[in-house]
Amino acid sequence: MQRDIQQLLNPALQNIATYRVEGGQQAEIKLNQNESPFDVPMWLKEEIISEFVKEPWNRYPDILPYKGMKAYAEFLGVLPDSVMMSNGSNEMLYTIFLACLGPGRTVLIPTPSFSLYEKIALLLQSRIVTVPMLPGLEFDTDAILRVARDEHVDFIVLSTPNNPTSKSLSFDEIRLITESSDAIVLVDEAYIEFSRQRSILELINRQPNLIVLRTMSKALALAGIRIGFAIANPLLMAELAKPKIPFASGRLAEITLTHVLANYSLVNDAVSYILHERDHIYNELLSISGVEPFLSDTNFLIIRINDAGSVFKSLQSEGILVRNVSGYPLMENCLRFNVGLVDENKRLIEIIRSL
Numbered sequence: 001m002q003r004d005i006q007q008l009l010n011p012a013l014q015n016i017a018t019y020r021v022e023g024g025q026q027a028e029i030k031l032n033q034n035e036s037p038f039d040v041p042m043w044l045k046e047e048i049i050s051e052f053v054k055e056p057w058n059r060y061p062d063i064l065p066y067k068g069m070k071a072y073a074e075f076l077g078v079l080p081d082s083v084m085m086s087n088g089s090n091e092m093l094y095t096i097f098l099a100c101l102g103p104g105r106t107v108l109i110p111t112p113s114f115s116l117y118e119k120i121a122l123l124l125q126s127r128i129v130t131v132p133m134l135p136g137l138e139f140d141t142d143a144i145l146r147v148a149r150d151e152h153v154d155f156i157v158l159s160t161p162n163n164p165t166s167k168s169l170s171f172d173e174i175r176l177i178t179e180s181s182d183a184i185v186l187v188d189e190a191y192i193e194f195s196r197q198r199s200i201l202e203l204i205n206r207q208p209n210l211i212v213l214r215t216m217s218k219a220l221a222l223a224g225i226r227i228g229f230a231i232a233n234p235l236l237m238a239e240l241a242k243p244k245i246p247f248a249s250g251r252l253a254e255i256t257l258t259h260v261l262a263n264y265s266l267v268n269d270a271v272s273y274i275l276h277e278r279d280h281i282y283n284e285l286l287s288i289s290g291v292e293p294f295l296s297d298t299n300f301l302i303i304r305i306n307d308a309g310s311v312f313k314s315l316q317s318e319g320i321l322v323r324n325v326s327g328y329p330l331m332e333n334c335l336r337f338n339v340g341l342v343d344e345n346k347r348l349i350e351i352i353r354s355l
Ligand SMILES: Cc1ncc(COP(=O)(O)O)c(C=O)c1O
Pocket: 033, 034, 087, 088, 089, 090, 091, 114, 159, 162, 163, 188, 190, 214, 215, 216, 217, 223, 227, 228
């Protein structure tokens, strides 16, 4: 072998790291991946599995999961041609970025935001312009509008409510960005069910440049099944379908989705609980000196404390896994944790208070 293996590979690999979850994915009290604390109930799992075993496992599923897409389109009240389902919204992010980016293209990403955006843009050798959040972690809408215009961006990615800041843009701010830019605007609504702001979805038919991204991994408690969706005007959706991995969603995902949508009161109950508990945790944390909680629009909370690194370790030694997000711009000494079960949240607050 004459040449270095690195030289044979995509040069972008030198600037990106393998995805990892700090602290791992196992803990007695696991609050580090913004999951739902409630698993799908056993009676519903059994209903889903009894349908799944009747499927032909030796046969490919549909190229795209049309039955799941039809069910979700009906649930949202949009045309079936407006939606596309993926194997988690991460897979859809790759699809959309493949459709929108490439060498010579520019993407605007507010920062800090979901780390995968930057990674895929780097892989596609695109130019990234970042727009920092304001010091209180709110979006800087004026700067987004200015940079979108001045830098001639092709693609804007807005995670709202945003991971990891937990803050949202308002409906009118998103509309303004979408209307005043001729870029494609991707609005990642992974946490929309927990937001004080309403979804931008109703604009897809009026805004030909708007894509809405949804996941079933948070409010719908299906992170282990892997289901995501893009919703856009049918003309744009037909283009986004071109780079899509065929057969990426298995039969189980499609069946699970239809059953969970048919029992959506379970999701509504879980969301009500999480919103109530989120307020309770926020108020408890406000009363602890040396802890600064941020008002959240998501199923997780951000706190700023002295020496986040050592608090992370102390919590870990008590069996509680949170995310240390101190490495993100503007988030020095910040920790992130999702709302858990009542006893889990109690334990978390107790330990933070004792520290
Ligand atoms: C903003 C945002 N988008 C997308 C995802 C990916 O979700 P999934 O691939 O599970 O649908 C996450 C996961 O944490 C997220 O925070």
